[in-house]
Amino acid sequence: MAQSDFRSGYIINQQNDTVWGKVDYRQDSKRYQQCRFKKEDQIAEYSPQQIKGYGFSNDEAYSSVVIDSSFVEILVEGKLSLYRQGPKFYVQKKGEKLQVLERKVETIIKDNKTYQRESDAWKGIMIYLTSDCLKNATNLLTNMHVTERDLTQLVVKYNKCQGTNLTVYKEDKPWTKLVIGAAVGATYTTLKTTYHMDMYSYMKDRYTSIDPTVGVVLDFSSPRIMEKLSLQPEVYFTKSSYTGFVVLNTVASTDYHNTQIDLTTISIPISLKYSLPKREYSGYIQGGFNFDYHIKAATNLRTEKAWLYDTVTTTESKAFDVNKKQGGFWGGIGFLKAFSHFDGSINVRYFHMLKLSQTAGIDMNSDKITFTVIIYSK
Incomplete structure (x- = not known):
C-alpha cells in the first residue's frame, strides 16, 4: 500500500x-x-x-x-489507431483487422556466415496501412524502429494527412525532462590512515572535519518511459581542513608531531534516483559513483623534539602527497515536498572514497556523511 x-x-x-x-x-x-x-x-x-x-x-x-x-494502453485514436501492451504495439485502421507490431530479430545465413538483423516485417504492415495518404511512407520508415515515439509520430502524421479527428494521449507528457536545482549542506568527513613504514608513525589513524558545501543539481528523466527513475549528476564545491597531533617517546627525546591537511575540492556525484509515489511528503533513494578533484591540496608536518636536556628543535616538511583525483561510490535517501513555485528536498548520503594519498607506504581512504538541502525548479 x-x-x-x-x-x-x-x-x-x-x-x-x-x-x-x-x-x-x-x-x-x-x-x-x-x-x-x-x-x-x-x-x-x-x-x-x-x-x-x-x-x-x-x-x-x-x-x-x-x-x-x-487492457491495452491507447496511444493514438483516429482513422488509424495505435495501442501498446508492454513491448508489443497494435495498430488498427477503421474497417480493417487489428495488426501486431513487435521487434523481432531474424537470423540470416550468407556466404556460410550467420548474421542477425531486425526484421522489417512490421514496416511492410505500416506501409500497407499508410500509403493511401503518405506517398513517401517507405522513406519515412527507413530510420524508424518499433518504439512508442517513432510509431506515435507516424500514426499522427497519417491521421493529419487524412484530415480526420484524432486524440493523442499523453501529448503533454514530455519524452525528456530536465530539472535544475541549487544545493547547500554540510559534510562530515573522516580520513582513515594505515601506514606500513615506521617513518610515517607521525600520522593519526583518523582525521575528521565538518565543512559547508554548495552545489548545482541536474535531474534528467524520461516521464514517457519511466517516470520514477532519473539520472542525477551534481557538482559541489567544498573547502576542508584536518589537523592531527601525535606524541612519540624515544630513548633520547619526546617528539611532538602536528599534521595539517587542507583540501579544496570539486565533487561530481552521479546517481540513479528512484522516487516513491508523490504525496505531500514523498521519498526517494539513490546511489552511484563519485569523483573528487582536489584543485588545491596542501599537507604540512611540524615536528618538535624535546631532548633530555630541554633543548627543543622544530622542523617543518610536507606530510604526504595527495592524489589530485579520487574516486568512490555512494548512496543516500531523501524526502521531497512540493511547493507552489519549487520543490524542496532534504537528504542524507554516505560516500566511501578511495586512495587520497599517493605516497608509498600510506593507505588513506575517506568516508563522508553529507546532509544537503536542494531547491528544484518547477
Whole structure:
C-alpha cells in the first residue's frame, strides 16, 4: 500500500458511463491486468472483463475492448489507431483487422556466415496501412524502429494527412525532462590512515572535519518511459581542513608531531534516483559513483623534539602527497515536498572514497556523511 500512487482518473463501466475518482498509477505489467480504483476512500479492483477501460486526467488511457481479457494502453485514436501492451504495439485502421507490431530479430545465413538483423516485417504492415495518404511512407520508415515515439509520430502524421479527428494521449507528457536545482549542506568527513613504514608513525589513524558545501543539481528523466527513475549528476564545491597531533617517546627525546591537511575540492556525484509515489511528503533513494578533484591540496608536518636536556628543535616538511583525483561510490535517501513555485528536498548520503594519498607506504581512504538541502525548479 505504501507504493500505491492514486491519481485523479476515471473508469468506463459496461454501460459506457464515466465514473471519476482516483486510479492507482502503475508502470509494471499489472496495469494491463487490473485497475485499482478509489472512490470516497473505498478501493475496488477491476479486471478487463468488468470495465471497458480506465485512465488518468490528461495522461494515460487504457481499453479492454481491443484484445480479449486484457487492457491495452491507447496511444493514438483516429482513422488509424495505435495501442501498446508492454513491448508489443497494435495498430488498427477503421474497417480493417487489428495488426501486431513487435521487434523481432531474424537470423540470416550468407556466404556460410550467420548474421542477425531486425526484421522489417512490421514496416511492410505500416506501409500497407499508410500509403493511401503518405506517398513517401517507405522513406519515412527507413530510420524508424518499433518504439512508442517513432510509431506515435507516424500514426499522427497519417491521421493529419487524412484530415480526420484524432486524440493523442499523453501529448503533454514530455519524452525528456530536465530539472535544475541549487544545493547547500554540510559534510562530515573522516580520513582513515594505515601506514606500513615506521617513518610515517607521525600520522593519526583518523582525521575528521565538518565543512559547508554548495552545489548545482541536474535531474534528467524520461516521464514517457519511466517516470520514477532519473539520472542525477551534481557538482559541489567544498573547502576542508584536518589537523592531527601525535606524541612519540624515544630513548633520547619526546617528539611532538602536528599534521595539517587542507583540501579544496570539486565533487561530481552521479546517481540513479528512484522516487516513491508523490504525496505531500514523498521519498526517494539513490546511489552511484563519485569523483573528487582536489584543485588545491596542501599537507604540512611540524615536528618538535624535546631532548633530555630541554633543548627543543622544530622542523617543518610536507606530510604526504595527495592524489589530485579520487574516486568512490555512494548512496543516500531523501524526502521531497512540493511547493507552489519549487520543490524542496532534504537528504542524507554516505560516500566511501578511495586512495587520497599517493605516497608509498600510506593507505588513506575517506568516508563522508553529507546532509544537503536542494531547491528544484518547477
